[in-house]
Amino acid sequence: MSRGLGAVLTLLGIAAAACPAARADAVDNAFVTAVKNKGIQFASPQAAIVAGHEVCDELDLGKQKSDVANEVMTNSNLDGYRAGYFIGASVAAYCPRHRAS
Secondary structure (H helix, E strand, O other): OOHHHHHHHHHHHOOOOOOOOOOOOHHHHHHHHHHHHOOOOOOOHHHHHHHHHHHHHHHHOOOOHHHHHHHHHHOOOOOHHHHHHHHHHHHHHHOHHHOOO
16 A cells, blocks of 8 residues: 555544645535545545545556555544445546546
């Protein structure tokens, strides 16, 4: 797993102190809302967005979705269902080219 994905996923379960608001577009807003609605907590909306892009980076390197989901579970407090949902939401929002893979 890339070091970045592990570090970002570690942030998913950590409450943020004060974090500056990031400017988000409609895709980012939809992604953050979808993830939150599944009970996936993260340090900040920006941390979730960065983690979503890291998922796509891993897939771009040729990793299988199941392998990335296992990495998510290993490096976060997410169960298999939520890790899979996070992967799917990331793909839908940021790298739809990986939908069929």
